[in-house]
Structures are given as structure tokens and as C-alpha cells.
Amino acid sequence: MKKLPENFILERYGLQVRLVNEDDAEFIVDLRTAPRLSRYIHETSSDIEAQKQWIRAYKKRETQGLDYYFMFSVNNLRQGVARIYDMTEDSFTQGSWIFSPDAFLGASVIGNIISSEIGFEFLDKKVLYSDARRDNNTHRYVQSFNPEVVKTDEENIYYKILPEGFNQGKEKHIERGIKVMQMALKELK
Numbered sequence: 001m002k003k004l005p006e007n008f009i010l011e012r013y014g015l016q017v018r019l020v021n022e023d024d025a026e027f028i029v030d031l032r033t034a035p036r037l038s039r040y041i042h043e044t045s046s047d048i049e050a051q052k053q054w055i056r057a058y059k060k061r062e063t064q065g066l067d068y069y070f071m072f073s074v075n076n077l078r079q080g081v082a083r084i085y086d087m088t089e090d091s092f093t094q095g096s097w098i099f100s101p102d103a104f105l106g107a108s109v110i111g112n113i114i115s116s117e118i119g120f121e122f123l124d125k126k127v128l129y130s131d132a133r134r135d136n137n138t139h140r141y142v143q144s145f146n147p148e149v150v151k152t153d154e155e156n157i158y159y160k161i162l163p164e165g166f167n168q169g170k171e172k173h174i175e176r177g178i179k180v181m182q183m184a185l186k187e188l189k
Contacts, residue, residue: 001065001087001089001123002065002122002123002124003064003065003123004019004062004065004068004118004122004123006019006062006063008068010114010118012114012117013110013113013114013174013177013178013181014074014110014178014181014182014185015072015073015074015079015107015110015111015114015181016072016073016074016076017070017071017072017073017111017114017118018070018071018073019062019068019069019070019071020055020058020069020070020071020081021055021059022052022055022056024055024071024078024081025048025049025051025052025055026048026051027078028051028055028081029044029045029046029047029048029051031080031081031098031099031100032044032098033045033046034101055069061085065087066085066087067083067084067085067087068083068084068085068118069081069082069083069096070082070083070084070111070114070115070118072099072107072110072111072114074103074104074107074181074185075185078100079099079100079103079104079107079108079111080097080098080099080100080103080107080108080111081096081097081098081099081111082094082095082096082097082098082111082112082114082115083095083096083097083115084115084118084119084123086129087123087125090125090126090127091125091126091127091128091129092119092123092125092127092128092129093128093129093130094112094115094116094119094128094129094130095130095131097111097112097115099111104180104181104184104185105180105181105184106176106177106178106179106180106181106184107177107181109141109173109176109177110173110174110177110178110181113170113173113174113177116128116161116166116170117170120163120166126162126163127160127161127162128160128161128162128166129150129158129159129160129161130142130147130158130159130161131156131157131158131159132156132157132159133155133156134152134154134155134156134157139157141173142159142161144169144172144173145161145165145166145168145169145170146161146162146164146165146168146169147159147160147161147165148160148161
């Protein structure tokens with residue numbers, strides 16, 4: 001199974017991407033415990049030391065190529081995180097996708113696309129699995145990738161996305177995301 005190097009970095013579509021480290025613990029806890037942001041994710045402790053311990057355990061999975069947790073930034077300003085995990089020879093699951101309310105408009109969607117591209121392009125996976133809470137408004141976004149609904153339960157809808165559907169759907173999101181991020185960056189100058 002292909003693995004990412006421990007010093008993995010990437011710059012794509014205006015976002016810098018690197019692997020999460022312990023210095024990110026406070027930022028991650030702030031994101032995952034914010035009431036508005038945390039309503040569609042698993043509950044997280046507000047204990048920063050517990051998050052650092054989780055990151056140390058994650059780093060072991062990372063070296064084995066089982067799990068990758070990405071930090072997305074613009075001009076060294078952290079925007080958000082996403083994770084790919086449950087990797088098999090042919091597939092991966094994407095989740096833990098959460099971006100700051102202060103993130104540049106478009107950064108969240110671009111981050112989601114980049115983490116999917118890493119799974120498909122860098123790790124040569126053929127299937128992306130994803131799920132979303134039923135009351136989350138991301139379903140229309142996911143539908144743009146021509147997914148197959150694998151199963152549903154009371155809380156979630158589970159999707160299977162193939163590279164062809166992903167590649168067809170991503171272009172309009174990339175174009176829009178780059179455009180709005182560039183406009184926001186111009187306003188900062």
C-alpha cells in the first residue's frame with residue numbers, strides 16, 4: 001500500500017496542506033468544540049492534552065499509512081482540517097472535515113477536494129467512502145460527485161464515490177473556490 005511521507009506538504013488551489021502535529025491540538029479542539037461547528041461530528045473533549053494524546057496515537061497510524069490528518073492553511077493562517085482513514089488496498093474514507101468560521105470563503109470545499117485528490121492521486125485508491133448526517137446541508141455538494149448511496153440509518157447517509165464521478169464534479173467547485181478565495185485575499189491587501 002502506498003504511503004505519504006512523514007514530511008508531506010502540498011500547495012494546491014491556493015491552500016497549503018500538511019500533516020497535523022501536536023502544535024495543532026488547541027486549534028483542532030477549538031474547531032471541534034465550537035457549538036455551531038460540532039453539531040455534525042462526534043463529540044470531542046475540550047481537553048487540549050487529550051487532543052495531543054490523540055494526535056500522538058494518530059501519528060503511529062500515519063507512519064503505518066492507515067490514517068492521514070491534514071491541516072489546511074492560507075498564508076500560514078490555519079483554515080481547517082480533514083482526515084482520510086479506514087484505508088484498504090483500494091479505498092479510503094474521508095471525514096473529520098471541519099473549517100473555521102473565519103476561514104476564507106471557499107477554503108472548506110477546496111480542502112475537501114484536495115483530501116479526496118490525495119486519496120485518489122497520491123495513494124492510488126479507487127473508491128472514496130463518505131458519510132454525512134441527515135440534517136447536514138452537505139448532501140447537495142456530495143451529489144455533485146455522482147455518488148452511490150451505500151446505506152442509510154437514522155442519523156447518516158453513507159456514500160461511495162468513484163474517481164470518474166469525483167473528477168467530473170470537482171471542476172466547478174475548484175473554479176468557484178479559487179475565485180472567492182482570491183477575492184478575499186485581495187481584500188486583505
